[in-house]
Amino acid sequence: MQQAALEAIDLRAGYGDVRVLDGVSLRLDPGEIVALIGANGAGKTTLLRTVSGLVRARGGSVSLYGARIDGLAPHRVAEAGFVQSPEGKQLFLGMSIQENLLVGAHNRRAYARRRTTIDEVYGLFPILAERRDKAASTLSGGQQQMLAVGRALMARPRVLALDEPSLGLAPIMVDRLFEAIRAVRRLDIPILVIEQNVFQVLSMADRGYVLENGRVTLSGSGRDLIENEHLRATYLGL
Amino acid sequence: MAPMDPLILSFALVNGLLIGGIYGGVALGLSLIFGVMRVVNFAHGSLLMLALYATFWLQALAGIEPYASIVVTVPLLFALGFLIQSVIIAPLIRRESALVVEPLSALLLTAGVYLVIDNLALMAFGPDVRSATTGFALEPLMLGPIPVNMQRLIAFSAAILSAILLSAWLRGTRMGRAIRATAQNRDAAALSGIDVPLVYAVTFGIGAALLGLFGSLLATFIPITPQVGLSFGIRSFIVVVLGGIGSIPGSIVGGLVIGVFEALASQFVPATSAAILSLGLFVLILLVRPSGLMGRA
Numbered sequence: 001m002q003q004a005a006l007e008a009i010d011l012r013a014g015y016g017d018v019r020v021l022d023g024v025s026l027r028l029d030p031g032e033i034v035a036l037i038g039a040n041g042a043g044k045t046t047l048l049r050t051v052s053g054l055v056r057a058r059g060g061s062v063s064l065y066g067a068r069i070d071g072l073a074p075h076r077v078a079e080a081g082f083v084q085s086p087e088g089k090q091l092f093l094g095m096s097i098q099e100n101l102l103v104g105a106h107n108r109r110a111y112a113r114r115r116t117t118i119d120e121v122y123g124l125f126p127i128l129a130e131r132r133d134k135a136a137s138t139l140s141g142g143q144q145q146m147l148a149v150g151r152a153l154m155a156r157p158r159v160l161a162l163d164e165p166s167l168g169l170a171p172i173m174v175d176r177l178f179e180a181i182r183a184v185r186r187l188d189i190p191i192l193v194i195e196q197n198v199f200q201v202l203s204m205a206d207r208g209y210v211l212e213n214g215r216v217t218l219s220g221s222g223r224d225l226i227e228n229e230h231l232r233a234t235y236l237g238l
Numbered sequence: 239m240a241p242m243d244p245l246i247l248s249f250a251l252v253n254g255l256l257i258g259g260i261y262g263g264v265a266l267g268l269s270l271i272f273g274v275m276r277v278v279n280f281a282h283g284s285l286l287m288l289a290l291y292a293t294f295w296l297q298a299l300a301g302i303e304p305y306a307s308i309v310v311t312v313p314l315l316f317a318l319g320f321l322i323q324s325v326i327i328a329p330l331i332r333r334e335s336a337l338v339v340e341p342l343s344a345l346l347l348t349a350g351v352y353l354v355i356d357n358l359a360l361m362a363f364g365p366d367v368r369s370a371t372t373g374f375a376l377e378p379l380m381l382g383p384i385p386v387n388m389q390r391l392i393a394f395s396a397a398i399l400s401a402i403l404l405s406a407w408l409r410g411t412r413m414g415r416a417i418r419a420t421a422q423n424r425d426a427a428a429l430s431g432i433d434v435p436l437v438y439a440v441t442f443g444i445g446a447a448l449l450g451l452f453g454s455l456l457a458t459f460i461p462i463t464p465q466v467g468l469s470f471g472i473r474s475f476i477v478v479v480l481g482g483i484g485s486i487p488g489s490i491v492g493g494l495v496i497g498v499f500e501a502l503a504s505q506f507v508p509a510t511s512a513a514i515l516s517l518g519l520f521v522l523i524l525l526v527r528p529s530g531l532m533g534r535a
Contacts (some may be wrong), residue, residue, distance in 0.1 A: 052428075052429055053428075054425060054429070073428075073433070074425075074428035074429060075428055075431045075433045075434070078429060078430065078431035079431055083429070083431075084429060086425065086426060086429055090423050090425065090426035090429075091423075091426070092418070092419045092422045092423060092426065092427075093422065094418075094422055095415075095419065095422065099418075102412075103415055103416065103432070104430050104431075105431075106412065106415075106419075106430050106431040106432050107430075107431030110431070155430060155431055
């Protein structure tokens with residue numbers, strides 16, 4: 001079997017007495033887009049925060065291309081190559097677009113190549129190049145999401161995670177964003193994406209996992225999941 | 239009210255500007271630390287006091303010129319600030335699960351640091367008033383008929399220059415950008431690959447290093463006692479809140495406002511009442527502009 005780009009095995013985490021992840025296992029292979037689906041509170045964001053090292057894992061393991069990354073500090077995880085665009089964008093709103101992107105390239109591996117990467121990101125999202133010296137707060141919601149994805153790309157991710165990139169966007173912007181995600185895949189970066197637009201993300205994803213109450217309850221190819229009765233009833237309202 | 243001689247009034251104005259700029263310079267580090275970490279460093283003045291004593295002892299024991307002692311006091315205070323953050327405050331931040339430190343617990347912690355440093359200084363150095371003297375013959379500069387004290391002018395210029403250099407450094411360097419990003423969003427900074435604990439320690443170090451600079455520059459004209467820090471610390475706090483928390487130019491502007499106001503008011507009322515009046519001005523300005531003169535609303 002090919003080495004996984006990202007592999008979590010029996011991952012457990014929580015806050016205080018609350019157990020959020022109750023033994024989650026998932027894998028992401030090189031070149032894949034994998035969707036993570038689940039209701040609010042199922043543990044999707046906590047999963048990403050745990051992999052990133054913002055929440056300490058209480059059990060299980062996480063490996064990136066075979067190297068363990070669980071227990072590392074967040075900046076070490078980013079340097080190792082797992083980079084996420086967090087829920088709610090979390091931009092540095094008082095800083096310019098260009099500065100947001102440069103901060104994204106802070107890790108040593110990415111910093112040396114920041115000039116090349118920033119041209120790639122500007123190529124992917126021309127609107128960011130046009131407004132590079134403007135404050136991030138002046139961008140529209142959709143443009144801010146582009147910036148959040150661009151900032152994550154600046155870190156030269158070996159695995160990219162996107163937490164609800166389409167949240168709050170107008171339908172036309174959602175289409176554009178999904179186009180951008182496909183473009184990122186062509187850069188040969190595997191992507192783990194959390195989405196509320198279940199139908200759209202499953203149409204694009206190679207595989208998907210459904211997270212319920214801190215456990216993976218269903219997984220399969222994007223097509224199989226769209227056909228799945230339980231998933232159709234619960235998340236697509238069909 | 240006594241009729242005012244315009245010459246005396248302009249002398250007071252010039253002095254107020256000089257002292258105000260110095261207040262602003264002393265407050266820079268407090269503003270930086272508060273802006274980045276949301277920690278009120280109650281030990282701010284104590285660190286200035288240590289820098290003053292370092293300058294005094296370097297001269298008393300090794301004959302080092304106060305102005306030259308900058309090369310020792312600045313790195314020394316940087317190291318001290320770096321240590322205070324990484325040894326004393328960092329464990330508290332690690333325990334916080336929320337985005338920012340509970341302001342009260344950090345305040346209590348730094349208040350403890352203040353008590354320890356000030357009392358250790360009292361034990362070690364005694365209550366005697368000390369002073370350092372510069373070997374340079376610094377004649378007052380005549381601004382028309384108004385004499386300008388050179389030591390104060392030097393410290394004032396250093397304040398303006400450090401504010402400019404600090405702003406430029408925060409804008410133009412990788413570490414400076416990392417500090418600003420961490421100030422705006424700690425988690426997003428960490429996810430971008432920034433070593434947040436290191437940024438905090440460097441920020442605290444820089445805030446303290448600035449006090450090392452001003453300790454050496456002020457040692458030649460203010461009396462040095464173990465308690466001298468507190469009044470500077472409190473005034474710095476007022477300056478920072480008045481100017482806008484985390485704003486570098488705000489720190490200087492806040493200092494100038496307080497300095498000039500106190501100097502002019504003390505021409506009409508006794509100096510102690512002038513200090514009370516400046517607190518009144520402080521409250522008044524905050525009623526109109528709660529985020530400070532240069533702060534973002």
